[in-house]
Amino acid sequence: MDFGVKMQGSEPVSTMKVSESEGKLEGLATAVTPNKNSSNSSCAGGISSSSSSSSRGGSAKGWQYSDHMENVYGYLMKYTNLVTGWQYRFFVLNNEAGLLEYFVNEQSRNQKPRGTLQLAGAVISPSDEDSHTFTVNAASGEQYKLRDAKERQHWVSRLQICTQHHTEAIGKMMSHAEGQQRDLIRRIECLPTSGLLSSLDQDLLMLKATSMATMNCLNDCFHILQLQHASHQKGSLPSGTTIEWLEPKVPLSDHYKNGSDQPFATEHSKPVAVPEEQSVAESGLLAREPEEVNADDEVEDTCDNKEDDLGAVEEQRSVILHLLSQLKLGMDLTRVVLPTFILEKRSLLEMYADFMSHPDLFITITNGATAEDRMIRFVEYYLTSFHEGRKGAIAKKPYNPIIGETFHCSWRMPKSEVTPSVASSSSTQAVTNHTSLSEDSLSQVGSDYYTVRFVAEQVSHHPPVSGFYAECAERKMCVNAHVWTKSKFLGMSIGVTMVGEGILSLLEHGEEYTFSLPCAYARSILTVPWVELGGKVSVNCAKTGYSASITFHTKPFYGGKLHRVTAEVKHNITNTVVCRVQGEWNSVLEFTYSNGETKYVDLTKLAITKKRVRPLEKQDPFESRRLWKNVTDSLRESEIDKATEHKRTLEERQRTEERHRTETGTPWKTKYFIKEGDGWVYHKPLWKVISTAQAAE
Known part of the structure; x- marks a missing residue:
């Protein structure tokens, strides 16, 4: 040779x-x-x-x-x-x-x-x-x-x-390290629970949790290396391929499955006597009939609950370590009671409302002159909705809504700030003719602003399902959605899957847009926790044949940008891509249209329209802000123990009522949403109101 x-x-x-x-x-x-x-x-x-x-x-x-x-x-x-x-x-x-x-x-x-x-x-x-x-x-x-x-x-x-030689060597080192880590955990757990050196010593808990997290991370890394070699056996990697985080595939033992007793509790199940506005007996007798909220009672929200303070998390690190040391990879966290100091100062129902903080973009969807334009406008609204839904850069968890909890709010949008519709006159005439619409909706006609109304309700406790509905009656558009939140422990992060779907109805055009929601991840829960979105979601309009495929990219294992999102809007009949989107869902988005034009949307500069809410004294006892008032006030004052007591009282009341309904065979009656098939629908949606009015004519 x-x-x-x-x-x-x-x-x-x-x-x-x-x-x-x-x-x-x-x-x-x-x-x-x-x-x-x-x-x-x-x-x-x-x-x-x-x-x-x-x-x-x-x-x-x-x-x-x-x-x-x-x-x-x-x-x-x-x-x-x-x-x-x-x-x-x-x-x-x-x-x-x-x-x-x-x-x-x-x-x-x-x-x-x-x-x-x-x-x-x-x-x-x-x-x-x-x-x-x-x-x-x-x-x-x-x-x-x-x-x-x-x-x-x-x-x-x-x-x-x-x-091959050095990759195999890593596998041998991993096996050796896993054996040593298991021996370390066993030695710590064999220590007495009290004394000079106990199994609950803070430094040992730190060692135990970080060693487990390190081994989980190393196992993920080694899995990636194995995948790379497997792909090499089949063929070379495509140019530009990125290796992303892998969710561990750990089977759950029966002991940790959803609904079973957990091996630990961060809070005692015994209720603490804390004065509350509503006793258990009284709460069970509250009227469950829908309530008409008077728009004149709502005022612009002045509450600012930015979550940028790490103080409580730093002070309670030993509690987090103790919690992490007993969780298992893939464990369902639905019934795990998490410590109070990691909570946001708002309910999950209010967080859904904050996704509507750009009502101008929501209203302009129906103003699109063509089906293509309306689909692109919906994608723009959808991608800009998540940024304001997060309150600050620190990842904290909103309150788990109590069954029967509700949240009401609205937004007023000056008509001068909304692009006029190509058929605005006919739309106004249509609303005027429908005398069965509420007086509030009719009062919008001829006013200087549009009103978008929002209502949410926790319709189920196990599984935890929320329903929410929003409408702009004058523009004849509404959105109805239901979401089941499923959370899992993923090592050094927590993943939340949003199961369910939403439907946007543009009644003026006879179109329905079905959409889903991405997964959310709380990363780096031992240091500075932060949130990212991940997964593929779709938007479809059966009538027009247009669809959108949206991908929220989690950060690649090596390199890459945070919060990246890409999307394609396609006409399914001709298989033509009419718009492509790329950028970050909390920063700048770039829209490239089929005619070669490009549009940039800077989310950090988009105007936020403050929601309007009723003062606490005018709210129903089961409305989110009034229901969680004592917990929120205690968190604002950094009184974690007091907040925990108030939170425990609410949760114990919910358990007591659930036991009572089980014993008496009394089904739970929702207030605003009706179960239809696998989903939940608002009891008086705009399409039903309009069709009823048309039938009456």
Whole structure:
């Protein structure tokens, strides 16, 4: 086998041979006098091999060639960028360290490398385009695109052998580390619960929780490496492929399944006597008939519950550690009572309302002149709704709504700030003719503002399901949705799946847009917790044939941007993409239309319309703000113990009422929503009101 080596100009030309029968590497004379300060050169695709114990500057003389671990070095062409293109660089494969290093030339190999790739978990991929090029895709996401006109296969083979060796070594180290970690946990748990050194010592709890989290993270990393090698067996990774976080696939034991008793409790189940406005007996007799909220009673909200304070979390870190040390990967958190200090100062029902903080974008959906325009407008509204739904950068959990809890609010939007509809006059006439609409809706006609109304209700406790409804009667549009929140423990994060769907009805056009919601993740729960969204959601309009596919990208394991989102709006009949969207759901979104035009939406600069709510004294006892008032006030004053007592009283009251209904066989009666099939529908939706009015005429 001949390895020809040639360089342009006055560079040396050398030839090497490897005896196929004996495997001996024999150096032959160079055609040009070599530099006396350098070793034998191997250039422009030539390869030299040495044992793993050889130094970088070792001589080529007397090397033994074999298939096991050996250092390989030589010149390769490396693609740099569009400007400089391909350039010769001197590469060294360090088998012992599992590194691929490169230098400007052979003379600089004793200096610091210009670049280094860790080969453990890397994928070595020969190009399908030609017989010279190959890529080295490191687990870090970095990639070298290399070229050797004659000896590509030799480099690829040696790199693959080194990669496999170091990847397998990681697996052995992982097994050893897991055994030591299990032994550590066992020794801590065998300690007495009291005394000088107890199993509940804060430092030991920290060690226990962080060691478990570290092993979970390392297992995820190793799983990614295994997937990379599996993909290599099937074919090279596509260009631009990113490796994302994997959700652990851990089977749950019967002891931890939803509905079973938990092995721990962060709060005692025994109720604490705390004065509340409503006794258990009285709360069970509250009227469950729908209430008409007078818009004149609502005032602009002045409450600001930004959640940027980490103080309580820092002070209660030992509680978090104790909690984490007893949770299992994949564990359903639906019935786990979480500590009070991680709570936001608002109910989940109010959080859903905050997704409507851009009512101008909501109203303008129906103003689209075409079905295509209306679908794109809906996608724009949908993508801008999540930013304001988060209160601050710190991830905290809203209150779990009590069954029967409700939340009412509205928004007033000046008509001058909303793009006029192409058929606004006919729309106004239609509303005017429907005398069965509420007086509040009729009073909007001719006024200077549109009103968007919102109502939400917790319709089920197990499973926890919320229903919410919003409408703009004058524009003849409404949205109805139901959401079942399912939360799971994922190691150093908590994942929340939003099961359910929503339907936006544009009655003026006879169109319905069905949509789903993304998953939410609370990351880094031991340090500075933050929220990201993930998963694919879809929007469909059966009548027009338009649909949208939206992907919320979780941060890749290596590199990548936070909060990235992409979307495509498509006309299904012609299979034509009419709009593409990319950007971040809490920053800037870029809309690119089929005609080549581009539009940018900066969410940080979008005007927020404050919601209007009734004062506490005018609210129903089961409305969110009045119901959770004592908990919220205590959290504002950083009185965590007092907030916990108030919260426990509310939850115990809910349990007592549930037991009473079970014993008496009394079904729960919802107030505003009616169960239809697997979903929940508002009892008096706009489409029903309008159809009733039309029938009366």
